[in-house]
Amino acid sequence: MYQSKIKNEPELPPMDEGWWASILADEEILEPDVQDSETRISLSTGALMVDWEKVASVFDHDEIVELFVQGFNRGGLLVQGDSIQGFVPLSHLIESSNECDEEEKRAVLANYVGKTIKLKVIECEPSQERVVLSERAALAGEGSRKALFQTLKTGSIVNGIITNITDFGVFVDLGGVEGLIHVSELSWGRVQHPGEILSLSQPIKVLVLQVSEESARIALSLKRLFRNPWESLAEMYVIGDIVSATVTAITRFGVFARLDEGVEGLIHISSIQQRAAQKDLESMFVTGQVVTVKILHIDIERRRLGLGLMDE
Secondary structure, three states: OOEEEEOOOOOOOOOOOOOOHHHHHHHHHHHHOOOOOOOOOOOOOOOOHHHHHHHHHHOOOOEEEEEEEEEEEEEEEEEOOOOOEEEEEEOOOOOOOOOOHHHHHHHHHHHHHHOOEEEEEEEEHHHHHHHEEEHHHHHHOOHHHHHHHHHHOOOOEEEEEEEEOOOOOEEEOOOEEEEEEEHOOOOOOOOOHHHHOOOOOOEEEEEEEEEOOOOOEEEEOOOOOOOHHHHHHHHHOOOOOEEEEEEEEOOOOEEEEEEOOOEEEEEHHHHHHHHHHHOOHHOOOOOEEEEEEEEEEEOOOOOEEEEEEOOO
């Protein structure tokens, strides 16, 4: 894994307050919770009791365990073995793919049932009776997580492979540990969905924002590898400049369009209706359409760019 520091880069700004909390909140919605009634394996009344000391040791030493797949639900696999039982999310299975439809995902999960697979514990929370495991993490071999966390530093640039794309961000395999690029860290411009700019299995270079070995969470950024275009916008343009822009979103109050530098501005509906009477904006524009606009105002501090639509 290649790793370096950004040259002449100022100290990274602190993460927004509640950044991880928002990620985890989204993750709870989008990923299955091992505590829900459908997924949970009862640890108190089930046939197998969990040895929490053993699970904690397996996690701490980054060991690989072989567990039997006893069942599944729409979110992943239920697995068990010698004093260990838990849940493997769909996104942590080698054979999983976000490009599969629900029927294909079910077929992938069903194919695991009755097999014994190699896994690593990626979350161990006895207070919540929660054990989460990963087949993907086991590919890197034993001890790789600890070695990786010892080398990862805030501000470093690392290479990885995209393993999962969700509404709230992109997961990147850094060589045995997954990091997350939150949707807000993908681009300086608006991102409708991460899948629009990145794809599964794509090699990617990212900046490390935050590392927490205790929770095995790594925050990454793609956009901070590039200069913030807002910092140079005022130097490049003045009020009245005529430029080309690409339509990125159509809303009830206007149309967003992106300049070549990646900065988005708003063509307010009031200026459009003056020229097009009461036409529906969606009948006038499509995303990806190139339009000619005039720079009306630039507010660097608030990151606001006002645009006016020019006659074609």
